[in-house]
Amino acid sequence: MNNKFELSNEYALVRVLSVKHYTNNLFSFEIARPKKLRFKPGEFIMIGLIIRGELVFRAYSICSPTWSNTLEFYSVKVPNGLFTTFLHKITTKSSVIIKMKPTGNLILETLRPGKRLFLLCTGTGVSPFVSIVFNHETYIKYDEVIVVLTCRYSQDLQFFNNKLKQLTKVSYIRPYTKNKLRFYLSVTRELYPYIGRITWLIKSGRIITDLMTYNFNKMDRFMICGSRQMVFNVTKLLKKLGYNRGAINNPQDFVYEKAYISHFKGKN
Template sequence: MLDAAAKTDFPIPTGVFAQTVTEVQHYTDSLFRFRMTRPDTFRFRSGEFVMIGLPNAEKPVFRAYSVASPNWDEELEFYSIKVPGGPLTEHLQKIKEGDTVLMRKKPTGTLVNDALLPGKRLWMFSTGTGFAPFASLIRDPETYEKFEEVIVTHTCREVAELAYSQELVASLKDDPLCGEFAGGLHLYATVTREDFPFKGRITDLMASGKVFDDLGVPPIHPETDRGMICGSMAMLKDTKATLEGFGLVEGSNSKPDTFVVERAFVD
């Protein structure tokens, strides 16, 4: 792991790492991922997020990004949307290998195993790039030590937007650390605007019971099931209400309970 010797036109702000991009992959015209070097001193819990920026201004714009790589990875991975005219993503989407990315030094977040009470089955509910923190958690052996079964739901508008989650979950069977647990991991991918074997919003599929029938598991119950939610504001609100309807209670880092919500990525 190397701290990048960043060469920029602007001074690096205090409390910020300057790291080097090692890989970039574009999935659609609106989604991409990138990897960069990891500082030797940087520690985080799988599922946490950091503030990311670019050295392209005297006062760089920083935005919250979940670390998509697990806490044992020697590099850091991020999954991002491309926003035309966005103060950060307008430029971030153009990065290439060898470029410099800024990262504030303090990670945080609620989508961590420590914020949940012990349970049998962990549900991870995501839409769009909300899959990123779960990309970290499903590659962390600790997740499978705490839960017998892990179900990740990923809902997007179009099938092409599922590529990252589908490829990542498929690759886990050959993962040296988590491959032995791959049998307990299930990806339930749905789309809302195209024909697909599983179609619709995850809250509707829970209300109808279809998701439980498709997976062959009983409906969510507070004695056995735990939840994590990451997505748009509307999705957070609706999924939170659905889980509360099943009897689950929202928790936090300071008060663990049966489900947690990440609100860092919505206004």
């Protein structure tokens, strides 16, 4: 590594332990977890690559449980995206740079106490919610946890389906999820048992009907992660329904990751 990129204690150079490709554009990878790194479920860290002589960082949600010895991330290769084009090519012979201080708004502390937690996401926006559903405190705080994930095609659901299978094998978490964790997977560009975008699923009442559950009420809480347009549409709808946006210093009814929204207009 070139001396000009000498790292301070704020950063760590870590090995890539595994890479898994689900489609031509969707992939996940695991890296070694520095012993000093601590995070809350739902937080993200900055991952860096040296690209054409420059150190470039992007925000990535941590998919791993807080007790894992590794850190896992889920990514999409953005067409003509500088960072993800290089990231897509990493192997177990690669290393990446990470900033050692996780942060983010998608943590349970940003929400007021409630009964039902909806985790609303599209595509790779499911990443922070994987960590949250592997967290036993989530099920202590809520009577029901419902993951609503919308993708373009059914093959795009592979990563999350794999995580659900893993969850059933974790004896520590399994008792907490019993009769509490539910999920609603829909696609938008092919036939599938559930079809439609999240805003339509909520507006039409379809999601309530399909889940055979009660209507939205003041004890429902929401976390939102996905494309800029999806986050805009869903938060606008939730505000119209009378819910308020929360923050770490002001817990409310729903929250989204502000850092990602600013990134969507930038480079990928």
